[in-house]
Amino acid sequence: MKSSLKNMVLVLFCITLISSACVGFVNMITEEPIAEAKAAAVKAALAEVLPEFDATEKSEHTADELLIIAYKATKDGEVVGYAVESATKSGFSGLVRLMVGFDTKGTVLNVNVLEQAETPGLGAKMTEEGNPLVESVKGKSAPQFNFKVRKDGGDIDALTAATISSRAYAEALARAYSVFKVVAGWEKEVQATTGASQTKGGEDSNHGNFEPKRGKE
Numbered sequence: 001m002k003s004s005l006k007n008m009v010l011v012l013f014c015i016t017l018i019s020s021a022c023v024g025f026v027n028m029i030t031e032e033p034i035a036e037a038k039a040a041a042v043k044a045a046l047a048e049v050l051p052e053f054d055a056t057e058k059s060e061h062t063a064d065e066l067l068i069i070a071y072k073a074t075k076d077g078e079v080v081g082y083a084v085e086s087a088t089k090s091g092f093s094g095l096v097r098l099m100v101g102f103d104t105k106g107t108v109l110n111v112n113v114l115e116q117a118e119t120p121g122l123g124a125k126m127t128e129e130g131n132p133l134v135e136s137v138k139g140k141s142a143p144q145f146n147f148k149v150r151k152d153g154g155d156i157d158a159l160t161a162a163t164i165s166s167r168a169y170a171e172a173l174a175r176a177y178s179v180f181k182v183v184a185g186w187e188k189e190v191q192a193t194t195g196a197s198q199t200k201g202g203e204d205s206n207h208g209n210f211e212p213k214r215g216k217e
Contacts (some may be wrong), residue, residue, distance in 0.1 A: 042085065042099070045112040046071060049101025050081045059183060063175045063190045070183040079104055082183055085114065086176035091168040093117040096126075098169070100176035104184070106142040110134070111173070116165075123165025132157035133169050147174035147193075 046056065053073035061068045069085040081104060087097045096116045101109035111134045118124045125131050136157040137145065148154025149166050156173075158166035174193040181187040 041114060045085075045099035045114055046073070046083050046101075048112050049099050049110040050083050051075075051103070051109070053080050056083075061179050061182065061190050063178055064192055066175070068175060068179045068190075070179050072183060081109065082180050084176035084179045084183075086172045086179070088168045088172040088175065090164075090171055091116060091118055092123050092162070092164040093119070096165075096168050096172055098172045098176065100173060100180075102142065102177075102180050102184075106177075106180065106184070106186075108137050108140050108142055108145070108173075110138055118165045119162070123159060123162040123168075125159050125162065126165060126169055132159060133166060137173060142177045142180070147171075147177060 046053075050071075050073045053075045055074050057072040057074070059070050059072070061070060063086075066087050066089070068087065071083040071085075072079060073081045073083065082102045084100050084102070085097065086100055087095060089095055094117060096118070097114040099112040099114055101111070103109055113127045116124065116126060118126065126133050133156060136155065137147075140155070146154040147156065147170050149156045149158040149163065149170050151158060151163060152167070154170065156166065156170045171193065178191050178193050182190050
């Protein structure tokens, strides 16, 4: 084939078309398994943070421009608790998603980390069983609890050398409680919680065992 601009453009177009088709095919065959895996993770998290239940009623809410999903759990027709799939974008590496369980009186039953990309050995410790974050909130009455880390005057014990991650966890918890109050009928509207994990006095540096600053906060 004689080389020309027209031929070169045609070849590039064919390559782009084939590449796009391959990407689309891969997305098509992986989309369903990914969705199934996420659904299974949510189901497992609900079982972990709620008392025994036989049905759930799902509702969607917006808090601080984030989609928050709530589940009202019932057994034999009686409400036994609520679970809130909360989120924050304030993690050291961005998005952190939690499933937070409450009983009908607002006691925090348990917390399950659904998604995080925090630093291994530091912020990622939020996924470990019995970590300070979950232990400081589990079993506490949310109406009498301050959803901030102790460094910021709250009641949550932070992970060692992972203040940013701990603040993000606290913010997601505060957001979950804000939505819980609506689904439980305590309040009519979701209250803004932005700033629940606001930094005071700067952040730990990245020297030694500390996570780095993430710009101004």
